[in-house]
Amino acid sequence: MTPDERRAFGARVAQLRKERGLKQDQLAARIERTASWVSQVERGVQPVVRLDVLQLLADGLGVSIQALRPDAPAPAPAPVAPPAEEEPNDLDQARLLISGHPALDAVLGLTSEATTPPVAELTAAVDQVWTLTHAARFAELSTELGRLLPRLERASRTAEASVRPEIQGLLSQAYQALAAAFVRQDEADAAWVAADRSIRAAEQSTQPLIVFAGIFRLAQAFVRLKHLDQAEHAAESAVNALSRYTAQKTAEPEALSVLGSLYLVLALVHARSGRREEARAALQKAREVAARLGEDRNDFNLEFGPTNVEIQAVSTAVDLGDAGEALDIGQRIDAAGLSPERRARLLMDLGRAHAQRRHLGEALDCLLRAEELAPETVRTHTAARATIRELALVAGRGAPAELQGLAGRANALD
Numbered sequence: 001m002t003p004d005e006r007r008a009f010g011a012r013v014a015q016l017r018k019e020r021g022l023k024q025d026q027l028a029a030r031i032e033r034t035a036s037w038v039s040q041v042e043r044g045v046q047p048v049v050r051l052d053v054l055q056l057l058a059d060g061l062g063v064s065i066q067a068l069r070p071d072a073p074a075p076a077p078a079p080v081a082p083p084a085e086e087e088p089n090d091l092d093q094a095r096l097l098i099s100g101h102p103a104l105d106a107v108l109g110l111t112s113e114a115t116t117p118p119v120a121e122l123t124a125a126v127d128q129v130w131t132l133t134h135a136a137r138f139a140e141l142s143t144e145l146g147r148l149l150p151r152l153e154r155a156s157r158t159a160e161a162s163v164r165p166e167i168q169g170l171l172s173q174a175y176q177a178l179a180a181a182f183v184r185q186d187e188a189d190a191a192w193v194a195a196d197r198s199i200r201a202a203e204q205s206t207q208p209l210i211v212f213a214g215i216f217r218l219a220q221a222f223v224r225l226k227h228l229d230q231a232e233h234a235a236e237s238a239v240n241a242l243s244r245y246t247a248q249k250t251a252e253p254e255a256l257s258v259l260g261s262l263y264l265v266l267a268l269v270h271a272r273s274g275r276r277e278e279a280r281a282a283l284q285k286a287r288e289v290a291a292r293l294g295e296d297r298n299d300f301n302l303e304f305g306p307t308n309v310e311i312q313a314v315s316t317a318v319d320l321g322d323a324g325e326a327l328d329i330g331q332r333i334d335a336a337g338l339s340p341e342r343r344a345r346l347l348m349d350l351g352r353a354h355a356q357r358r359h360l361g362e363a364l365d366c367l368l369r370a371e372e373l374a375p376e377t378v379r380t381h382t383a384a385r386a387t388i389r390e391l392a393l394v395a396g397r398g399a400p401a402e403l404q405g406l407a408g409r410a411n412a413l414d
Helices: 003-019 024-030 035-042 051-061 092-097 119-134 138-158 164-184 188-203 209-224 228-248 253-272 276-293 306-319 323-331 340-356 360-373 375-380 382-398 401-409
Strands: none
Touching: 003 035, 003 051, 024 035, 024 051, 024 401, 035 138, 035 375, 092 138, 092 164, 119 138, 119 164, 119 340, 138 164, 164 188, 164 209, 188 209, 209 228, 209 253, 228 253, 253 276, 253 306, 276 306, 306 323, 306 340, 323 340, 340 360, 340 375, 340 382, 360 375, 360 382, 360 401, 375 382, 382 401
């Protein structure tokens, strides 16, 4: 699709949506996307090239594919119940990107050093990618990475030798952003691929700590895949090596941030395994590292510090079924300085805790506030959707309109 074709297509979608009296979030709920994705389609930012996605959009609007795109071929009959992993989401474009090699022209030597963007420009682009990741703006993230990753892959091969390690570090961080986004959209297999690529790029950089940050992303992917043994092995191996490193030297803050984050992954793994004592021990280790650090930081976009440890303590308590403890800890947390994603995650976990105590009003309030901060995260997060579904079932026909609306936006009752 050319830019003009995307704009014309988007205008057609907007016209059909308005003719049917639908708002963007209502259409998004029908097709299990997000309002931001629909908005980007209508503005011509997000291309729709896959036939299955085009069919999904046509179904949501109640029209044929040809009514949207007259040149589109007639689709083959869709399976009655497609597997969950094949359902489209806001990262479809990024998933396609990592399904092959993003810079084959560079492998063949068809680019030159003259085409390498300045390092400062690439750094700003990676920072923007992380801004979108922390804000859970996944459709925009997918678009940005579609442009950025090929540029970084080419630059890592064609730039002058003196700057290649720095570019490899940027490439690793870009892949880590993608891995984090895939985890949050329950695309754990794709997160595994992105994390593995980030580790490979990090090894070529001059910053070995980026390797450990990549292992953190890899362990998170394993947790989402429910491969808890692999998650534990990855995180524990990294913790053992990094603990020796920080003990033998005056530990730089960046090393402590990564070490503390890895302890939090171990706490998560143990909590999901029902290993209460091990989970609490890992949390205590993270608290000790946070105390050494003495402040909330965002090294390698890990957002580690005393506040994030307590946010993880809330999540761990909920996973262990200790709702009262989770609420007690949550009341003492001031997360105003953290990203919208982390603040939303805290509210989601507090909502889960209230749901465990059958506090319907408080649980709904937390989830709605979380949705205001990071709507895409709340509407796609497995645990959040399960909680919304549980609240709706408990409330039954007397469910308040706000809960019914939230359940509809999250497709929690399908």
